[in-house]
Amino acid sequence: MKNSPKLGVAHRWLLALLLGALTLLPVAGGGEWAEDALPKPPLKDFENRPAFEVLDVRAGNVLVVRLSGENRILRLIGLYAPKSGSAEDEARAFLLRLLQGESVYVEYEQDWPLRDRQDRFWAYAYRAPDGLFVNLELIRQGYARLSAPEPFEHQKLLRTYELWARKIQKGVWSPRAPQRVQDPPRSQPAAQRAAPAPPGQPETGAHVKVYVTKHGRKYHRKDCYHVRRGALELTLKEAKAKGYTPCSHCKPPE
Numbered sequence: 001m002k003n004s005p006k007l008g009v010a011h012r013w014l015l016a017l018l019l020g021a022l023t024l025l026p027v028a029g030g031g032e033w034a035e036d037a038l039p040k041p042p043l044k045d046f047e048n049r050p051a052f053e054v055l056d057v058r059a060g061n062v063l064v065v066r067l068s069g070e071n072r073i074l075r076l077i078g079l080y081a082p083k084s085g086s087a088e089d090e091a092r093a094f095l096l097r098l099l100q101g102e103s104v105y106v107e108y109e110q111d112w113p114l115r116d117r118q119d120r121f122w123a124y125a126y127r128a129p130d131g132l133f134v135n136l137e138l139i140r141q142g143y144a145r146l147s148a149p150e151p152f153e154h155q156k157l158l159r160t161y162e163l164w165a166r167k168i169q170k171g172v173w174s175p176r177a178p179q180r181v182q183d184p185p186r187s188q189p190a191a192q193r194a195a196p197a198p199p200g201q202p203e204t205g206a207h208v209k210v211y212v213t214k215h216g217r218k219y220h221r222k223d224c225y226h227v228r229r230g231a232l233e234l235t236l237k238e239a240k241a242k243g244y245t246p247c248s249h250c251k252p253p254e
């Protein structure tokens, strides 16, 4: 057989290709931990919204930005960044690479105080003009862990990406990482959204109870994640009289 050596080579190539494809399958294929299977980041329309110029990155979760000549320090919501060590340096360096010379669109958590104790604005940052969700990107790339003093709107999304980054050992989750990010105090899983009122029972009037927080400007259903850390019970009528407006997350009666 004249052709057999040639065929042998071809077969070896095919085998090598097949084996290569098989080893790639767990990463490229479907399944629970494929990146394709992750929930999509929020798609925001930032048209006609001002973008803040990024002046400085102070830490893996702290930015200095400027708009119309006014400087503002942003504390990125949901991110635990270590105070010292190489993990902290890496998180800050990553954020610098992501945002140096760029601008960000800024959003706030509607039922949190606007600023933290150090007068920094609690914020979600989205890179302009592509809308990259910066808070999520830090988690997704394994530069930060999820942590926050209160539940927040994008908590579930960030948590899902954190689990994924951990599973595939990205960034600080890599076994080769020089220093792993330490466990911050954990917040509890988000509460389930309250069921709407049974049909036939209007949700208005003085008997409907709603809930407000110490610093918030919104009123909520009892099971909203915003009021899990303690809340004041009011009637809907009282809440409205005091100028509270309905939460857009739990959609309480209006």
Ligand SMILES: [Zn+2]
Pocket (backbone or CB within 6 Å): 219, 220, 221, 224, 225, 226, 247, 248, 249, 250, 251
């Ligand atoms: Zn709410």
